[in-house]
Amino acid sequence: MSQKDSAAPVERWSPTAIARALERTIVVIEPILRTVASAGVLVLMTATVVDVVSRTLTGRGLPGVIEITEIVLVATVFFGMMTSGRDGQHIRVTLLTDRLPEAAARIVRTLGLISALVIVGWLTWVTIEKAIVSVQTAEYRFGLISVPIWPARVAIPIGLVCLALVLIFLLVAQVSKYASVVGREREPFEDLLDSPIAEELS
Template sequence: MNKLIHWTEKAALAVCAGAVFMMMIVGAIDIVMGNVLGFYLSYKVELSGTLLASSIFLACSPVQRGNEHIRVDLFESSMGDKTKKATTFLGTLCGLLFIGLITYGLWHQAINSVMIFEVSADTSGFPIWPWKLACPIGASLCVLTMIGQLTQQIFTSSPLKEST
């Protein structure tokens, strides 16, 4: 099961990297065309926003698994082991609640988008629905990761570390 999760996360990160690369290429083309020809791409804002949202959610699970989120550990050095474990558990539980609610909403939005094969509102008409589908997939992977972390925190006494 662990290999399946890692393979799925690597596939999600590959799609994420492709989306970031596409954003970079479209941005570079827009800047060059704007400065050289005075013509800007009409779809750059909508495409970049769609790809950015997908990238964030697709990268969420590996970031959660590696405990690499931005965090403020101002008081952590003065906490005891039990307090650290409790705050880690509560943080993961709250994260699961919020990401779970976001995931629910993303699935609802993605299903509606797929049903109408949604395209961009600008003149390019590029398909948005695949990228709207990528968001709940990435968020669902993060939810599964958090469930695994909570299970590990409940049934083990050691602090949560990434296992490779």
């Protein structure tokens, strides 16, 4: 085996290669979840407007609108987490890291990402168990009409897993000093057209 061939597996599993693979995955998955979350916002707006018009004209709201909007809202929020993570829109405080030397700031950011990943991982594990039970029992909510809530239960761990994927990428990129637009503070819904990965996939 040549020296070049023996080095290939090492390069394939290097932090930079892992970061690039994670970035590719994020670029593929994020637009799908963003589209679903955007559709959820549209459903919420439409249901609210129709309910308000119904109350104004007839004095009665549409049955089940409140229950349905609650379910859709949960899915919309958790499906939008990956986009927020990709665009660097999650709340963060840089009061300390902005005043630290770059090496120290990198260590602090790494520890913060590890802490966030542990919390998100625990939440994912708990919500997966809840989602499985909810699907098995066909869980639904009592109201003016019976509304299944298991889709919202399923949406929560999906959103958390995708958020964890972004956190893992940011952690690997932090360690390997891999430069990417993912996680960098950007305008909401700004396309990734300036990303080398996006250019390769197009």
